[in-house]
Amino acid sequence: MTDFTVRPARAADMAAVHAMLQPYVDRRILLGKDLVVLYEATQEFLVAVDEHDTVIGCGALHVMWEDLGEVRTLLVSDEWLHRGVGRRLVEALEVVARELGVTRLFCLTFETAFFARRGFTEIGEHVVSPDVYSQLVRSPDEGIAEFLDLAHVKPNTLGNTRMLKHLT
Numbered sequence: 001m002t003d004f005t006v007r008p009a010r011a012a013d014m015a016a017v018h019a020m021l022q023p024y025v026d027r028r029i030l031l032g033k034d035l036v037v038l039y040e041a042t043q044e045f046l047v048a049v050d051e052h053d054t055v056i057g058c059g060a061l062h063v064m065w066e067d068l069g070e071v072r073t074l075l076v077s078d079e080w081l082h083r084g085v086g087r088r089l090v091e092a093l094e095v096v097a098r099e100l101g102v103t104r105l106f107c108l109t110f111e112t113a114f115f116a117r118r119g120f121t122e123i124g125e126h127v128v129s130p131d132v133y134s135q136l137v138r139s140p141d142e143g144i145a146e147f148l149d150l151a152h153v154k155p156n157t158l159g160n161t162r163m164l165k166h167l168t
Contacts, residue, residue, distance in 0.1 A: 004049060004050050004080070006046055006089055008045070011042050013058075014038040014039050014042055016055035017038055020058065021033065048085045056085060057077060057089055058075050058089070059073060059086075061096050061097055067101070068103075068105075070107060071107045074107075086114060091118075102167065105120070105165045106123075109163060112163065115163050120163035120164060121164060121165070122161055123162050124162075
């Protein structure tokens, strides 16, 4: 149980991602996502799979603006924790971000030490200009609402830390 691969997600992987996500939703660590929403976002996801092609971790890159993306739904199954799966997923998501021209990555997390080791730093609330804010606030996406720290998502974000990384 030491070998794994990171690859783009397939639609067939999303039920496993949903199952991995649910315990974190129940504990209010991550926002819940309906299975249909996960299927619609398949192309945003990378998955880590073991030698049997079983999903053992996942992460998504959601482009929020011209230069800004968010690392979302970063999960690793309990039996694969501390084996480099999360690190490899974040590194692979950074590659995708650079390919898309994204120069800043945002995350909202309880795992501040993990993200700090990857070059993320804690930030305040003003990450985008007022003009960009006025555009982002129109998005129906709950993750963008979290990013903007809008009141209707505050119960889901209590205790989370906003972090940002500038990609080089």
